[in-house]
Amino acid sequence: MLALDPVQAREITKRQGVPQRYLEQVMQALVRANILRGVRGPRGGYRLARERRRISVKEVITVIEALESEETAEHFSSPLGQQIIAPLCSRLQRAIDTEMDGITIADLCTGIDQPDQETDNFTI
Numbered sequence: 001m002l003a004l005d006p007v008q009a010r011e012i013t014k015r016q017g018v019p020q021r022y023l024e025q026v027m028q029a030l031v032r033a034n035i036l037r038g039v040r041g042p043r044g045g046y047r048l049a050r051e052r053r054r055i056s057v058k059e060v061i062t063v064i065e066a067l068e069s070e071e072t073a074e075h076f077s078s079p080l081g082q083q084i085i086a087p088l089c090s091r092l093q094r095a096i097d098t099e100m101d102g103i104t105i106a107d108l109c110t111g112i113d114q115p116d117q118e119t120d121n122f123t124i
Contacts, residue, residue, distance in 0.1 A: 006045030026064060033063045052109060058100035 009027055013020040027046050030036040037049040048055065 006039040006047045008045035029063050029067055052106035053104050055105045056101050057103040
């Protein structure tokens with residue numbers, strides 16, 4: 001189910017305390033990745049481009065990480081970093097990616113493994 005009304009970036013900024021300039025970059029990247037869709041006009045904003053159950057957390061994280069890696073690239077310049085730390089980080093990242101690939105936005109909205117707890121309905 002897609003949200004009916006688009007959400008404006010300034011509303012997200014106000015609610016979440018995220019700087020609007022950064023948020024706009026993230027939102028545009030999510031639009032390019034076909035995760036969000038921009039809606040123009042006075043009541044415009046952003047909405048999901050696909051159903052929540054068809055968007056994985058990994059997709060969203062991958063887009064955001066790509067933005068941030070442009071600014072801060074990780075370097076393991078020492079032999080210890082190259083031989084031990086970097087391979088360990090890669091292995092851990094693959095495990096995290098596999099787990100995140102199985103979690104959708106719908107899962108976050110309904111609460112993962114918590115069917116008895118009431119959760120907020122996060123829509124965009």
